Amino acid sequence: MITFTGPKQPLLRYIREQRRVVAGLTDDYTAMAEAILDDHKRQWRSDRSVYLISSKVFWKRAGTYDEHGHRLTTDDDYVYVGDDDSVEGLATRIAHRVAGHDHRRAVTLLDCAERASPMVEIALAVLLYECTLEWDTDETLKEAARRLALQAAWDAHRRFTESSPLAIFLGVASEFGSSRMPADFAREWLSTRSEIEVWLTRNGIAWGDVSLPAKEAAERAGMAPASWSSITSRGLAPAEDHKNSRGAKSWRPATIDAWMVTTPRRRDSWNRTAQ
Structure with missing residues (x-):
């Protein structure tokens, strides 16, 4: 039997620093x-421009976003400017560019971890x-x-x-020696939810999450509340x-994500990061 208690991870500390x-x-x-x-405001060619930042005092306009926007994905010395930008917002964007790729990658990975966590x-x-x-920890399932x-x-x-959320999930699964994909666990959960919940309660393991009412559940699933109500009532999505x-229904975020990863048209939405 595998245990999984380990040291506190340093990603959040790194991002805070x-x-x-x-x-x-x-x-x-x-x-x-x-x-x-x-x-930028003196330019008339475009509502967005790209600028080269080569030091704390030197900068120059590279051109329009359409012409030079591609530089933003490969070179941290470039920053875009839009008509609606504020001084504070642009200064923050420049600071993020100067901080470099390493910091942005850490923030992206944090988003991936948060997205993968319910699965x-x-x-x-x-x-x-x-x-x-x-279970060798006092944590809830959500905390662990x-x-x-x-x-x-x-x-x-x-x-x-x-x-990506999938890569983070597989990284966790590998620690347990498991090669199962998210959809494998999702199908098992969706088909045996009641039995698993009874087992967890009997063994004193709390989930620790907050259930989502129908409107928020629909938003997480990427659809209108009426559509979510329709497909759940027809058994095409998991019951509450x-x-x-008072009869108000609610869903665990994890249950919604489990449904998404087992639904071909929704699987890519689950694995998408908020970049």
């Missing part, structure tokens, strides 16, 4: 941001139910899943490996996890 760096740089680049905005909850619940894992996902994200950051005394 980097954010302090960015905050300091924002103050340093305020005067430059103001000058760049004035220059890690599902995997933990299933593996515990199958008696593959021993988030810690494990963040640790996998930090490992990916150090190794420069792929950044909870129902209160």
Whole structure:
């Protein structure tokens, strides 16, 4: 039987430190941001421009976004400027560019970890139910899943490996010696939810999550509330996890994500990061 208690992961500490760096740089680049905005507003060719930042005092306009926007994906010395930008907003953007790719990648991996975490909850619940894992922590399922996902994200950051919710999930699963995909765990959860929940309660393991009412559940699933109500009533999406005394239904985020990863048209939405 596998246990999984481990050290606290350092990804959040790293991002907090980097954010302090960015905050300091924002103050340093305020005067430059103001000058760049004035220059941009004197241009008439485009509502968005791209500028080269080569030092704390030197900058120049590269051209329009249509002409030079591609530089933003490959070179941290370039920044875009739009008609609606504020001085503070542009100074922050310049600071993020100066902080570089490493910081932005860490933030992207944090997003991936947060997105993967509910599916890690599902995997933990299933593996515990199958008696593959021993619960050697006082954490809730949600707390443990988030810690494990963040640790996998930090490992990916150090190794420069792929950044996606799927990659983070597989990183966690590999720690348990499992090669099962998210959809494998999702199908097991959706078909045996009641049995797994009874087992968890009997063994004193709390989930620790907050269920979503129908409107928020529909939003998480990427559809209108009426559509969500329709497909759940027809059995095309999972029934509610909870129902209160007034009959209001609610769903775990993990249950919605489990449905998404087992639904071909929704699977890509689950694996998408908020970049």
